[in-house]
Amino acid sequence: MLSISVxxxxxxxxxxxxxxxKMIGHDVPFMMCSDQDGGIGKSYGIYDEDSGVETRGRFIIDPDGNVQAFEVLTPPVGRNVKETMRQIQAFQLVRASGGTEATPAGWRPGKQVLQPGPELVGNIWQVWKVEQAFD
Amino acid sequence: MAEEFKPGCQRPPIVKPAPAADVIETSVMKEASKPMIKVGKPAPDFTAPAFFKGKFVNVSLSEFKGKWVVLCFYPGDFTFV
Known part of the structure; x- marks a missing residue:
C-alpha cells in the first residue's frame, strides 16, 4: 500500500x-509519498491541472508490475476499502489459477468461480444465477 | 479584496496567467502524445520522497516487484474524506 499526493x-x-x-492509535502503516510537481499523477492520468491536485485514483498493481485495475473519483466522494480488498482477492485467485478461473459479478471469497471454456459458452445461465451478483 | 472561501474536499480552481500562443500549441501536442494507463499494462515506475513511521525515505514503485501494490492518489492531506 502506497498513498500519494502533492x-x-x-x-x-x-x-x-x-x-x-489519533484516529487509528498508531502511525500510518504505509509509506505516504510526495508528488509535489504532480509528475507521477500526470503519468497515471489522474492529475487535475485546474486545481493543481491529484484526484482519488486507485491502482491495483500485480507482482509483475502490471496495472490490473483502477478507479478514479472526484475529491468529495471517498473510496470503498472493502471493494478494493475484494478486487485484490479476485485478482489473486485468477492469478493463482493460471488464468483458468474467472470471478463472476458479485464474487467474494468462498463464492462460485467459473472455468471459462468451450462448454461454458452460452451455458452460464445453467450454472450461475443473476441473484448471485447481489447476495 | 481577497475573497473568503469555505474549505472543502475540492481545492478551488487556480486561475493561471494565460500562456503564450506558441506554448499552448506545444502543450496540446504533449497532451495528445501521452499514453493513457491501460489495465494489463505496466504501471509507470517512479521514485518519490515519502514519510514512513517517523522517517523520511525515498521509495520506488519497482521495489515492490513480487508483491501486490495498491497505489492511492488523493487530493491532499487534511481533505476530510
Missing part, C-alpha cells in the same frame, strides 16, 4: 502526527 513529506508528517495517528 503535499510535501513535512505536511504528511503533520497529518500523521496530529490527525491520522
Amino acid at each position: 503535499d510535501s513529506v513535512f505536511v504528511h508528517k503533520m497529518w500523521n502526527d496530529h490527525e491520522i495517528s
